Amino acid sequence: MIEVKNLVKRYGKKAAVDDISFTINKGEILGFLGPNGAGKSTTMNIITGYLSSTSGTVLVDGHDILEEPLEAKRHIGYLPELPPLYVDMTVTEYLNFLYDLKKVKLPRAEHIEEICKTVKIDHVAGRLIKNLSKGYRQRVGVAGALVGNPDVLILDEPTVGLDPKQIIDIRNLIKDLGQKHTVILSSHILPEIQAVCERVIVIDKGRLVADDTPDNLSKVLSGSSKVTARVVGDEQEVLAAIRQLPDVQSCTPLGSKEAGSYEFSIEPKEGKDVRGALFETLSRHGWQLIGLKGSEMTLEDIFLRLVSDDAQTSQEKTEPEKKSRFSKKSKKHTGGEE
Numbered sequence: 001m002i003e004v005k006n007l008v009k010r011y012g013k014k015a016a017v018d019d020i021s022f023t024i025n026k027g028e029i030l031g032f033l034g035p036n037g038a039g040k041s042t043t044m045n046i047i048t049g050y051l052s053s054t055s056g057t058v059l060v061d062g063h064d065i066l067e068e069p070l071e072a073k074r075h076i077g078y079l080p081e082l083p084p085l086y087v088d089m090t091v092t093e094y095l096n097f098l099y100d101l102k103k104v105k106l107p108r109a110e111h112i113e114e115i116c117k118t119v120k121i122d123h124v125a126g127r128l129i130k131n132l133s134k135g136y137r138q139r140v141g142v143a144g145a146l147v148g149n150p151d152v153l154i155l156d157e158p159t160v161g162l163d164p165k166q167i168i169d170i171r172n173l174i175k176d177l178g179q180k181h182t183v184i185l186s187s188h189i190l191p192e193i194q195a196v197c198e199r200v201i202v203i204d205k206g207r208l209v210a211d212d213t214p215d216n217l218s219k220v221l222s223g224s225s226k227v228t229a230r231v232v233g234d235e236q237e238v239l240a241a242i243r244q245l246p247d248v249q250s251c252t253p254l255g256s257k258e259a260g261s262y263e264f265s266i267e268p269k270e271g272k273d274v275r276g277a278l279f280e281t282l283s284r285h286g287w288q289l290i291g292l293k294g295s296e297m298t299l300e301d302i303f304l305r306l307v308s309d310d311a312q313t314s315q316e317k318t319e320p321e322k323k324s325r326f327s328k329k330s331k332k333h334t335g336g337e338e
């Protein structure tokens with residue numbers, strides 16, 4: 001649906017976007033993640049045709065954004081971080097205004113009514129935008145992006161400034177929209193990307209540093225099968241029994257988290273899964289396993305590890321092989337273009 005090839009944007013000598021390539025397939029919800037100044041807005045502004053690139057190409061449904069801008073832009077609905085709402089208009093007036101501006105050909109009344117239903121603002125359609133809550137204003141912004149029924153929706157920080165209930169509502173709305181549209185979601189709120197997106201692109205200093213599913217990123221960087229077990233039993237005896245399991249590389253006691261039980265972090269040998277053997281051993285000894293969870297990293301951990309040298313701990317700095325394993329995955333998703 002969108003193909004970005006070797007995109008470069010320079011401001012003087014500084015490259016705000018430095019040779020980025022990726023593709024977004026139809027129907028994907030893609031998270032776009034990066035620290036301040038990483039080049040997210042610049043990339044999105046080039047994809048949406050608001051900014052020209054220094055070199056490289058962007059194709060939207062096969063149309064070059066520079067050579068066929070009208071055709072390419074017809075496929076894109078954009079919600080900027082601060083949507084330009086005309087607050088003295090009613091919701092319906094505003095959507096009609098956008099309908100005219102975008103020269104939409106769909107049946108006017110039906111189209112606008114359908115959008116209002118989709119983003120659940122039909123009951124406030126007659127109200128002035130200035131009298132709506134921030135959450136509802138954001139919905140009106142999303143409604144504006146949907147005018148003309150574009151295939152692709154680009155949403156820049158859509159939940160900034162909303163309260164927790166409104167954030168959940170907008171996230172659910174984005175998930176619903178993802179069933180009919182290709183969605184690019186830019187966000188600093190990392191759990192949001194994890195909750196909503198099937199794939200995440202991480203950029204830093206203008207370069208693409210990751211392109212994978214949130215789950216794969218987490219697995220590749222953290223090791224796939226490390227587990228934390230909570231067991232009712234004598235700490236030292238349990239520890240000794242776990243360490244004797246043939247597939248266990250190491251076991252670290254984490255102390256007591258609730259009365260009578262102890263936690264252990266268990267690292268299996270390369271490629272092994274210790275959960276079955278662990279369960280058998282514990283039950284044979286009469287110890288209860290009351291908790292077992294994968295010790296996967298959050299996207300926030302991954303993000304810090306990928307983009308910030310300063311944030312790396314000395315232990316992380318000794319793990320360059322993990323990053324290179326990850327880089328191979330990046331190439332896979334970008335079709336090997338670097």
Ligand SMILES: Nc1ncnc2c1ncn2[C@@H]1O[C@H](COP(=O)(O)OP(=O)(O)OP(=O)(O)O)[C@@H](O)[C@H]1O
Pocket residue numbers: 011015016034035036037038039040041042043
């Ligand atoms: N018009 C401009 N002139 C010079 N430098 C610019 C211009 N626009 C952006 N930059 C620089 O390019 C880099 C990328 O900026 P960009 O706004 O794309 O980052 P971002 O990832 O969107 O950050 P944020 O989340 O803070 O908006 C930054 O270093 C920024 O200072």
